[in-house]
Amino acid sequence: xxxxxxxxxxxxxxxxxxxxxxxxxxxxxxxxxxxxxxxxxxxxxxxxxxxxxxxxxxxxxxxxxxxxxxxxxxxxxxxxxxxxxxxxxxxxxxxxxxxxxxxxxxxxxxxxxxxxxxxxxxxxxxxxxxxxxxxxxxxxxxxxxxxxxxxxxxxxxxxxxxxxxxxxxxxxxxxxxxxxxxxxxxxxxxxxxxxxxxxxxxxxxxxxxxxxxxxxxxxxxxxxxxxxxxxxxxxxxxxxxxxxxxxxxxxxxxxxxxxxxxxxxxxxxxxxxxxxxxxxxxxxxxxxxxxxxxxxxxxxxxxxxxxxxxxxxxxxxxxxxxxxxxxxxxxxxxxxxxxxxxxxxxxxxxxx
Numbered sequence: 001x002x003x004x005x006x007x008x009x010x011x012x013x014x015x016x017x018x019x020x021x022x023x024x025x026x027x028x029x030x031x032x033x034x035x036x037x038x039x040x041x042x043x044x045x046x047x048x049x050x051x052x053x054x055x056x057x058x059x060x061x062x063x064x065x066x067x068x069x070x071x072x073x074x075x076x077x078x079x080x081x082x083x084x085x086x087x088x089x090x091x092x093x094x095x096x097x098x099x100x101x102x103x104x105x106x107x108x109x110x111x112x113x114x115x116x117x118x119x120x121x122x123x124x125x126x127x128x129x130x131x132x133x134x135x136x137x138x139x140x141x142x143x144x145x146x147x148x149x150x151x152x153x154x155x156x157x158x159x160x161x162x163x164x165x166x167x168x169x170x171x172x173x174x175x176x177x178x179x180x181x182x183x184x185x186x187x188x189x190x191x192x193x194x195x196x197x198x199x200x201x202x203x204x205x206x207x208x209x210x211x212x213x214x215x216x217x218x219x220x221x222x223x224x225x226x227x228x229x230x231x232x233x234x235x236x237x238x239x240x241x242x243x244x245x246x247x248x249x250x251x252x253x254x255x256x257x258x259x260x261x262x263x264x265x266x267x268x269x270x271x272x273x274x275x276x277x278x279x280x281x282x283x284x285x286x287x288x289x290x291x292x293x294x295x296x297x298x299x300x301x302x303x304x305x306x307x308x309x310x311x312x313x314x315x316x317x318x319x320x321x322x323x324x325x326x327x328x329x330x331x332x333x334x335x336x337x338x339x340x341x342x343x344x345x346x347x348x349x350x351x352x
Contacts, residue, residue: 025079
């Protein structure tokens with residue numbers, strides 16, 4: 001089961017365009033190299049995707065999967081991350097319609113569609129012999145514990161770390177990777193979550209890996225793809241500051257980063273969904289990440305390459321003022337890599 005360049009994608013994104021659970025679908029709209037045929041969102045059907053999201057992609061929005069079939073998709077991507085990891089019954093019906101129509105399915109949820117007889121019974125292998133359902137949030141085979149071997153790679157290994165979850169770590173790595181390749185260097189994004197996997201990057205769904213093998217899973221992927229590269233960008237997950245997050249430490253130990261990029265969201269002062277926990281001053285956050293990565297000298301201290309500031313939601317003047325302020329406070333390059341230019345951070349990565 002592989003996504004091919006010719007596949008036309010429909011994105012299941014109910015309540016996700018304007019809600020809080022559509023990060024995967026919006027990232028596909030922003031970054032996928034595949035044609036996006038249609039978006040399914042009952043709350044926004046008939047409206048302009050560009051007006052709603054600011055993403056420069058002319059894609060129709062419809063209310064149901066049955067409506068979406070008119071636009072000729074051959075893959076349905078689950079662009080939602082609902083609470084509990086399972087789609088509500090009406091949205092599961094959209095998946096049934098897609099399977100019965102012969103579409104392939106990209107599923108990044110914790111629940112596996114291949115284990116659901118109410119879905120798999122609609123697969124018609126005679127009519128659609130090459131149809132597949134990709135449940136990507138699964139632990140890869142052959143894992144071992146981490147061993148720190150990534151430190152022997154010659155490539156730069158850039159890990160995105162965050163002041164919180166959902167601040168833009170994946171987007172930061174995507175933009176830096178693209179900018180690096182534009183300069184003629186051999187770079188690769190290492191996916192650690194379902195969205196980057198859907199975008200075609202090699203890697204793992206880290207949150208599906210048992211904790212004892214998490215650092216080893218990261219290490220295995222980095223070793224596989226780092227030998228012939230100049231730079232690896234390791235997609236960050238979670239945050240050391242978030243009480244629900246456990247992903248950052250295995251990413252550090254498995255990738256043995258040479259560089260860190262701190263990702264922060266403008267005006268974010270408290271942990272999202274946990275308002276009792278405040279975000280410390282940025283300089284203290286930088287010190288924390290470098291200290292944990294170095295572990296008192298056990299591991300090589302990574303360079304802090306800069307701060308990627310997510311300025312979505314404020315106007316350009318406020319965005320530039322916030323960037324300038326962080327640069328003055330920390331003495332580090334700072335930019336919004338999506339809105340402006342990743343060059344200041346990329347220059348710091350390549351020059352150290």
